[in-house]
Amino acid sequence: MRELGNAQGPLLERKIAVLSSPVVATLISRQYRIDEASVRAATATVERFLDEVGRALSDGRRFLCGDALTAADVTFASLAAVALFSPSYPFPLPDPSRLPAATRDVVLRFRDTEAGRYVERLYRDERRGTA
Numbered sequence: 001m002r003e004l005g006n007a008q009g010p011l012l013e014r015k016i017a018v019l020s021s022p023v024v025a026t027l028i029s030r031q032y033r034i035d036e037a038s039v040r041a042a043t044a045t046v047e048r049f050l051d052e053v054g055r056a057l058s059d060g061r062r063f064l065c066g067d068a069l070t071a072a073d074v075t076f077a078s079l080a081a082v083a084l085f086s087p088s089y090p091f092p093l094p095d096p097s098r099l100p101a102a103t104r105d106v107v108l109r110f111r112d113t114e115a116g117r118y119v120e121r122l123y124r125d126e127r128r129g130t131a
Contacts, residue, residue, distance in 0.1 A: 043106055046083050053080075054114030069126050076115075077122045084111050088123030
């Protein structure tokens with residue numbers, strides 16, 4: 001959280017984000033009841049979705065729904081990129097090497113799926129008009 005808060009924006013906002021990150025992290029954990037069991041359940045849910053998309057792509061199709069990029073592709077890539085800590089995501093996300101070991105291992109496992117590679121391909125090949 002600290003790294004994300006210091007990623008971009010006006011200096012004052014970045015400093016406030018860094019200083020408040022421990023309190024915000026605690027509040028988020030309490031509000032959303034984040035514990036080991038909920039993390040395991042959420043990880044399993046993401047894995048199921050990645051597997052489902054991977055199965056859909058296993059027939060060689062280039063996109064999820066037809067022969068052209070659609071909202072389904074953009075939506076999936078946008079949502080999955082955060083779980084993958086995609087280096088191509090437009091907002092800077094931490095490099096997995098800087099994450100706790102257990103989180104890093106999950107992220108790398110997610111990236112090493114058909115769906116994870118698909119997300120990176122979409123960001124690499126299909127994003128237009130961005131720096």
